[in-house]
Each structure stands twice: as C-alpha cells, then as structure tokens.
Amino acid sequence: xxxxxTQFIRNLLFSWMNKEFLIFLFFLLLSGIFWLMMALNDxxxxxxxxxxxxxxxxxxxxVTSNTEDTLRVTLRDRGFSLAPYIYGGAMPITINFNSYNKxxxxxxxxxxxxxxLIYQHLFKSTKIVSLKPDRFDYTYNYGESKKVxxxxxxxxxxxxxxxxxxxxxxxxxxxxxxxxxxxxxxxSIATERMDLRNLSDTIVKTVNLAKIxxxxxxxxxxxxxxxxxxxxxxxxxxxxxxxxxxPGKILRTFPSRIKVIFVAGASTFRSIHPEQFSVIADYNxxxxxxxxxxxxxxxxxxxxxxxxxxxIDQVDYLLEGE
Numbered sequence: 001x002x003x004x005x006t007q008f009i010r011n012l013l014f015s016w017m018n019k020e021f022l023i024f025l026f027f028l029l030l031s032g033i034f035w036l037m038m039a040l041n042d043x044x045x046x047x048x049x050x051x052x053x054x055x056x057x058x059x060x061x062x063v064t065s066n067t068e069d070t071l072r073v074t075l076r077d078r079g080f081s082l083a084p085y086i087y088g089g090a091m092p093i094t095i096n097f098n099s100y101n102k103x104x105x106x107x108x109x110x111x112x113x114x115x116x117l118i119y120q121h122l123f124k125s126t127k128i129v130s131l132k133p134d135r136f137d138y139t140y141n142y143g144e145s146k147k148v149x150x151x152x153x154x155x156x157x158x159x160x161x162x163x164x165x166x167x168x169x170x171x172x173x174x175x176x177x178x179x180x181x182x183x184x185x186x187x188s189i190a191t192e193r194m195d196l197r198n199l200s201d202t203i204v205k206t207v208n209l210a211k212i213x214x215x216x217x218x219x220x221x222x223x224x225x226x227x228x229x230x231x232x233x234x235x236x237x238x239x240x241x242x243x244x245x246x247p248g249k250i251l252r253t254f255p256s257r258i259k260v261i262f263v264a265g266a267s268t269f270r271s272i273h274p275e276q277f278s279v280i281a282d283y284n285x286x287x288x289x290x291x292x293x294x295x296x297x298x299x300x301x302x303x304x305x306x307x308x309x310x311x312i313d314q315v316d317y318l319l320e321g322e
Contacts, residue, residue: 076127254318
C-alpha cells in the first residue's frame with residue numbers, strides 16, 4: 001500500500017467527524033458491556049438437556065429398554081453460572097448398570113439418585129428446580145428372544161382406479177428381546193404409523209418400528225415397499241357347478257358355462273385362470289324358492305380379485321331323475 005493511500009485512510013479515520021463517531025461507538029460498547037454484566041448477575045431459571053446413558057453392562061445381558069435417554073432439567077442460578085450449561089455443550093450422565101440393578105430384569109434410578117448424579121456436574125450455587133422424567137427405569141434379560149413378523153400401522157389410500165396390491169418388508173422378520181411373559185404375548189411388531197394418500201407409484205421407505213416398553217427389536221427400523229396397481233375390469237368364462245343335488249337327480253343349467261365379471265390389478269390379470277373360480281347353482285335354493293330360473297353364485301375367486309359376479313345371475317334349469 002502506498003504512503004499516499006495510508007495517509008488518506010489515517011486522515012479519514014481521525015478527522016473531527018470520525019473522532020466523534022468513534023467515541024460514540026466506544027461508549028455504546030461500554031454501556032452494552034455494563035448492561036450484559038448486570039443482566040448476567042440476575043437470577044434465572046433455564047431448562048437444559050442432559051444426555052443419560054447406561055454403562056458397564058455385563059456381556060451376557062441384553063438391555064431391552066432404551067440405554068440412552070435425555071433428561072430435561074430446569075436449573076436456577078445467576079446468568080454467569082447458567083451460561084456454561086446453556087452454551088457450553090452437554091454434560092452427559094453415565095449410570096452404572098450394577099449400581100441400580102434391582103434384579104428380576106429391572107433397574108431403577110430414583111429422582112433423588114438422578115439429582116445426586118447431576119449435582120456432581122453443577123456449580124455449588126446452582127439448584128435443580130425440576131427434572132423430567134423424574135426417574136430412569138431400564139429392563140433387561142439374558143438373551144431370551146424370538147423372531148416375529150411385521151405389520152404396517154397406518155392408512156394407505158390409493159389414487160382413484162388404483163388399489164394396494166402388496167406391502168413388503170425388508171427384512172420380513174425381526175428379532176425381539178423381552179421378558180418371558182411379554183415375549184410369549186408378542187405375535188408381530190408394528191411399524192410406526194404411516195398415513196399415505198393418493199398412491200399410484202411404488203413407494204419405498206425406511207421406517208422405525210413402534211416402541212414397546214421393555215422390548216428391544218433388532219433391527220429397530222425396516223424398509224417398507226408399497227406397491228399400488230391400477231384396477232382393470234375383465235371377464236372369464238367358468239363352468240357352472242351344481243351342489244346339494246340328492247342321489248338319483250341331476251340338475252342341469254342352461255347355459256352350462258357363464259362369464260364371471262371381476263376387477264383385478266393389471267399386474268395380476270395374466271395369472272388368473274378359470275379353475276380359480278367356482279360358480280354354483282344350489283338345489284336347496286331351488287326347492288326353497290321355486291321358480292322357472294335358478295340363481296347363480298360365485299363361491300370362490302382367486303386372491304386379489306374384487307367384486308366377482310356372474311354376468312347373468314339367473315339361468316334356466318332342468319331337473320332330471322325321480
């Protein structure tokens with residue numbers, strides 16, 4: 001930088017007007033410092049979050065509850081003392097597994113015990129006003145587990161003319177650790193709630209499993225794949241089968257084959273065959289309701305088929321025999 005430029009800047013900074021402005025800034029900063037010191041000298045109550053973890057867990061033990069939690073602690077002290085708690089980062093609390101083990105698969109750290117652990121990290125002037133939660137419980141077992149299937153919790157609403165063809169989980173099962181009584185009662189594990197609407201394309205999401213007190217799931221989250229499919233109306237010709245016809249009699253229908261109209265997903269239509277349907281004419285129905293025509297029913301249809309019904313639900317018939 002040239003001497004001429006340096007001289008220009010010096011003159012600019014120390015001109016009469018700028019001297020006044022610099023003095024103003026100095027006293028403004030000084031008054032701000034005094035105000036901050038007075039404010040920090042007052043007494044306040046502030047909530048801080050304290051991480052809580054379980055330590056020194058024996059090798060054979062499986063903890064079935066959350067081994068980490070967060071305490072919300074309201075502290076009272078002068079601003080100078082509270083500032084390190086608020087802006088200085090977390091002060092984690094570690095709980096020794098064996099120190100609070102009550103046996104029978106449970107451990108309890110009471111409110112007074114939690115406060116003793118927290119006070120070890122506080123200034124002598126700092127007081128605990130409140131503690132949430134006010135105790136820490138943990139459960140465990142010695143490896144008892146079983147594998148169970150999964151189920152989706154929530155609502156899936158497809159777009160118009162679509163339906164949910166299938167829902168797949170990856171993995172399809174999870175390992176559940178819990179006490180014997182609770183383990184025996186668990187038949188499946190639900191996901192956290194999923195509410196999705198206007199589904200028309202395949203969706204793949206990683207979701208957490210719903211938390212159950214005293215139960216640990218491995219893994220704790222799974223991949224859910226949702227497959228919507230477009231609905232298509234189709235028909236297929238199926239033979240009519242008669243039922244409940246007494247010995248010596250023959251029930252014949254005209255026609256003997258009938259079209260079944262149904263709605264199915266476009267992806268499943270090619271796998272649908274006539275032998276997967278059953279259309280019946282019931283002799284007992286004819287006896288109970290005499291008429292020139294007999295009624296037809298769809299008794300069986302393949303999985304994934306919706307609203308199957310005969311194209312004609314009444315046909316002519318003939319009874320032969322004694």
